[in-house]
Amino acid sequence: MSSSQQPTADDADIAEHLQLSAFKGKFEVTDFVGSVSERLIAKSKADPGPFDPKPFIRTFEAAVDKLIAIRKDVQTKTEQMEKSVRVAEREYSKKMAALSREFDTVANSFSGMESRMNVVSSTAVRIGDQLETVHIERQRAQAAYDLIDYYNQFSKGDTSNLDTLRKEGRAGRRKVAVILRRLTTVAREVDLPNSDKTRETIDKYCEKFEKEMLNLFDRCYRKGDPKMMHHCAQTLLEFNGGASCVQVYVNQHDFFINNVRETRAAEDIQLWNALGDPDASPPKTELVDTETQIVKAVFPNPPVVMQVFLQRVFAQSIQQYMEQLLHRGAEVSDLGYLRILQLVHIQASLLVEDLKAHELPMASARTPYEAAEFRRSITGAAPVTISTPAAISTMLETAMEELFVPYTEGQRYLERESRSLTGLYQSLLAAFGRYHKSQRGKGSTMFDRMAQAATAALTRFGLLNRDSDRATEKQNEEPVREEDGVLSVDVAERIMKWHAEAIGRCVELSPTNDVPKSTFALLKVLSETLGQSYVEMALETAQSRLDAIDSKSEPALHILSVVKAVDLICHLWQQYINIALLPLASSSVTTRREMVQFNTQTINRIESATNNVLQRMADSIVGWLSLQLTKQKKADFKPRNDDISFARVNTEPCVACCETLEKVRDAAKESLSGKNLEVFLTEIGVAFHSLLLEHLRKFPVSATGGLMLAKYDIKSYQDAITTFGIPALQERFEFIRQLGQIFLIQPEVLKSFITSNYLGRIEPSLLKPYIALRSDWGQFEKGFNDRGNTAGGVGLKDRFGRLSVMMKELEGLRPMEVCPAYRVGSQPGFSMPSMPSMAGRGFGGGSAQNGS
Template identity: 65%
Template sequence: MDSNLEEHLQLKAFEGKFDVKDFIGSVSERLITQSKAEAGPFDPKPFIRTFEEAVDRLIKVRKDVQARTEQLERTVRTAEREYSKKMVDLNKGFEAVGNSFSGMETRMNEVGRTAIRIGEQLESVHLERQRAQAAYDLIDYYNQFSRDDTSKLDTLKKEGREGRRQVAVILRRLSTVAKEVDLPTAEKTRESIDKYCEKFEKDMLYLFDRCYRKGEPKMMHHCAQTLLDFNGGASCVQVYVNQHDFFINRIRETTTSNDTILWQALPDPERIPPKTESGLMELFAEIRKTVGQEAQIVQAVFPNPPYVMQVFLQRIFAQSIQQYVEQLLNKASTISDLAYLRMLQLVHLRTSHLVEDLKSYELPSVTPRSPVDAADFRRSMLNAPSAGTSASTASLSSMLESIMEELFVPYTEGQRYLEKESRSLGELYSSHLANFTRYHAKSQKGPSSMFDRMMNQLSAAASDTNTGGGLTSSSAQAAASAFMRFRGITTEKKPEPPTEEPLREEDGQLSIEVAEKMLKWHAEAIGRCVELTPNNDVPKHTFALLRVLAEAIGNAYIETALETTLAKLEASDPKAEPPLQLLSVLRLVDLICHLWQQYINIALFPLASSSVTVRREMVVFNNQTISRIEGTANMFMQRMTDAVVSWLSTQLTKQKKNDFKPRNDDLRTSNTEPCTACCEMLEKVCEAAKQNLSGKNLEVFLTEIGNAFHCLLLEHLRKFPVNATGGIVLVKDLKAYQDTIDTFAIPALHERFEFIRQLGNIFLLGPDILKSFITDSYLGRIDSALLRPYLAQRSDWGQFERGFNDEGEDTVPGLPESKGLKQRLGVGRLSMMMKDLEGLRIGEGMNMNIPSLPSGFTNSFSLSARAFGAGL
């Protein structure tokens, strides 16, 4: 066998990654080379012999491998049996050891329980022995006091710190026993014990004060602990607090700072409210520094640091902070209500920040150092004075919040704050609107003017303490009382000042800037209300301040301007052109109300969300206020409409009798004078309306004027005879009217005046085609009896009246009989004619949808913003 083939048939050739194709290729590689080298046909015999030898060799290798595998398997089975046997032996050994330990543990537990029982019995015996010894010693000390012998206690007191602590405990117990003993000499003994206790306390307090001045914290701690064991340690704490340098120094520094800029800014509503006061900031900075230092000292000196820290902070608030706050507020109250309220907010804000900082000094309670004194420590804490006990059980955070609430209760309790806020707003609005009020007061001299009505309402509201009831009666009364001086109105007649500023026209005009100032001042008041009042009172206080705002901006400002404008309109000369410039007040009213209502929706209503009842009342009240303003605006628009229509009617009466019946050679090229005057007025009305009205208000106003003028023209056309030449003049006038009305951009008016124009065409056409025109056009849908008054104005009507009447006597389908209709309409009354014209078409693709004429603007004018009670 070839050596190369022998190498490929070794066992190691199959140990790695084996590939059959590679193996066959390597075995037959040499044979393939020889076959290619030899000439002639392919000879398979060498390949067969080689593969046969390889197969034989592989069979032998497989047998060797199989024999070796069987031998190894036998060896492994033998090893596994031996391993299993060893593991069984080990498990048995471990179980034996575990059982030994379990038995040992059981025996140890039994011994431990026995030891515990013995220890408990020993402890009980020891405690009984201690109590017996303490009782014996207590009786012995009592007997010594009865003999006025205190030498033993004096000796014990001189033994140092531990002796003084024992004396403190003994004296506390003697005081308790002395109160219970009922013997003939008990009173004298009790007095002796009390005197000794008083002397001991004074000695310890003197020692504490001396160590405090020397700066010996360890000895101070001993004195504090001893006094705590003696009587709770309240006297020690008082000495520490009273002798503190902070309080001694602050007694000499009680004056407020002279910050000129601050005190000038406080009463000025135009300036931003100050956020700091130098003296207050210095005081609070010193408090922060002092408390930070004292927290460490208190924790090191006193065995009950939380109680001591609370007493110290209570003294700071009661003496330093409260005194300085009173000085600030008293000084501010002498300036103005606004200065007082701003200072109150400033102090409250800064104090709340101080309280939040002081909450970080929450000190942990200290346990007694000796377990033996645990019972004495607990009893001493329980026997401490009530003030100390209550303070020690309350957390520092809750105590600080309670102190801050008590600090501001005198200024915010009941209706005190709300009355101040309402009065302040009333004074601000009264001062700011002084010239405005004077201007309109002089413009309205009637006995039943709005000023008289408002004075009567406010007087009734201020005097009736029971009216309104519910949760807003007191606030409403406060707001009414605040407004008794608003705008210079009082129940008493005050003499006019001798000299007053001359009034200008601008003083009586509405202004967006003025409204923004009023809302800004109100928003500042609401901010103070949210900060200074409890959360439960915020909704009703917000409602009360909303009433103040509504009375000022709604009644005293907007309605006053509207009523004065209405009075000017009514007092204007009816023969002169209507004062269209007065419409500008509606634009300002709309803008101010929009700003006002946006403020209410965004700022005020959310504050009342916690009270559904108050929020609902606020929405109802606000909507009633807006409805009242809308009613006044509607009345003004109606009066303006009446004035415009009256002036147009007057101009139409100036139409000459022969304007539409000129001579044949007198053909004018221009419109008639009444037409020109009416068109000019309508153009002015359209321009003024578009400048000052918008949306539905503009549409309704122009529609009202257009409809009224349409009615005037229908009546006007029945009054003047028209000849062929005059028909041309008439059509020119009607075309001018239609073109002017088209500038209103209202489809309904366009349809009405298109009908007027077609009606004018009956004066242009000849008698021969007039019948066919009326029949084939839109006019054919109208009963001929309705057209008769207009046809009768034709100069040639007498020539073809008979023929026209013959056809007109036929009944029109779908209408009542002609005769009955004539009798019903008489000469064609305008109201019935307008009713019959509703909804008919004019020409191809033109719908005549004429709305019914409103009787007034009672429900037409609406403000651009109104509050709704969403979510109620």
């Protein structure tokens, strides 16, 4: 097919798809081809014959020819439009260049105009300054002329002009006030004949004018006319600074008049029934809020007036009421005095914070001339000072500080707080001290020394008097009771509660920089009371009781309850120090370090005393066990009548020792816990183990006796120690059990038995002292000895020493470390803060190692 062929009938169908408008917008080639061949496809499907491609070829050749023609037309139009755009751009550039030149011309014109205007304005400013200078000079000249004229009139005794001006109303009175102030200044400077008489005349007139204005202000104050009050205050401010007007306002205020008439502080029953919640309190801020509005409306300088008013409130009302409260509190007790002082400080602080919300801005005059007059009037008034921003807040802080200086400066407060705590603690622990003193008899004890020191301190502070002496004598006459000398956690909590209240007052009343030192001082008071006068006194009594017990008496296990109380009290004490006291000293690294060191020394001293008590208790228990073992009879393990022996089962020393061990276990678990319990029971178990090793070397054993020893006595010992729950002790007494088996084993298997298990871990020769106690030892001794005895004439006891010394060679036994010292505050279930630690050692006599 060629493009020269005539168009077919189908060309008309596709003409609509070959319009230029069909290619505008979104164009898809697939859609275009589909629309062009749509009818051809339909005809091809309708024709039953084979597919004929010719209609498709003709149609698409015609479409291509048409598209080529359209492209040429579009290209032609595009070229024409591009030429038009280029021409338009050249025209636009020419127009913009012309406009730019015109704008430059206009800008230059405006610049020239501005320069000329600046020259003119500078000239106008200079002329204005000159005119203002001339005007001011003219005013000064006119004022000087008027002053000279008025001065001459006063020198002649003529005041008619001023009288007339004064009667003209508010404006006239203000002018008179300014003139009189200036005349007063001039009169002091003039030195002419008759000037003294003129000055006296002017002063009398000024005094008369001031009295009239003050009387007018007082009348308006009573009538409640704030506008006239403002006029009087403004006039007096311009006359002499307005100090007299402010004084009249403050002195005549109902608040001060009513407070002078009332006497409230001493008779408030509700206040003295509960010192912590007094019924009366410092003035409330509702009054100040009202006065602020009045002062702002009446006075031209409200901050100055509010300062005078509030200073009067603090100096008269609050201070007088505070003195009454403190005097009444001091009559009750030192604690009542301190509680009232803290309460007053809290209320005063709240009052100051509320009053700061009423800070007033400094009033400004409306014109420069009025501002100059106002500054001159203020400068000329000596009693009144210019108020600065936040002047009321500064004045309130100063007044607050001055209010409490007489009670807190230096060491006054801290000495009184220490005196109060010392007196309270001495009263609380009086019965406790008398009980322990009676238990130890007369002599110089720790309590005696503490009582003497406390008495000297109280005497120095002036606390002791005849009444307290009689009270002390009355207490000494009362009989002591057993419960008075018991350590109590409740008492310790009361001691720390009172101390915490004192610390709260210390933080409230002491300067911030002095809080660490004050806290340390009160910590010493607490340590002296809770440590020396309470805990250590009980430990000293317990030590004395243990020392007084006869070595042949049963151990006083109830004394262990003292250790339990010490543990609980010290734990609570250390928690209190770490949580409440040490954070207060965080601002002073030196003081905090000294507090930690002091507390460490105190706890080390208590640990050492507790260590001594437990060591003495352990010695008493071991001594009692040793005494029971000495009651063992020679024939207990070599009985003559086997039936009677078997009926007896355990020997009497075994029964006594097991009962003692059970009592020790129960008492220790009741009074000790954690590592302390383990150390104490380990000490008892190890010592009893050594006693048994030595004990079994002393008695001959028959076949029947060996059965009694191994099956009953040793088994009972082992069972009693097993209840301690300490694995190391269980292994040691398992060795004792196997050692007892050598009395039951047949001679022919004895050698193999002692070379196995625990016994096999030591030399067989070390077991010979025990094997030699068998009743049949002579029958197999020769065959048992594989090696000759090279140390003739020397006994086995002397050759090998105590077997307990050789126990360290038992490889399978857990090595028994030396028992560490007792640790206070080791209660289970508590997360204990950092505590002073002790060096690892046995009970009693070891040196303490300070912890951090």
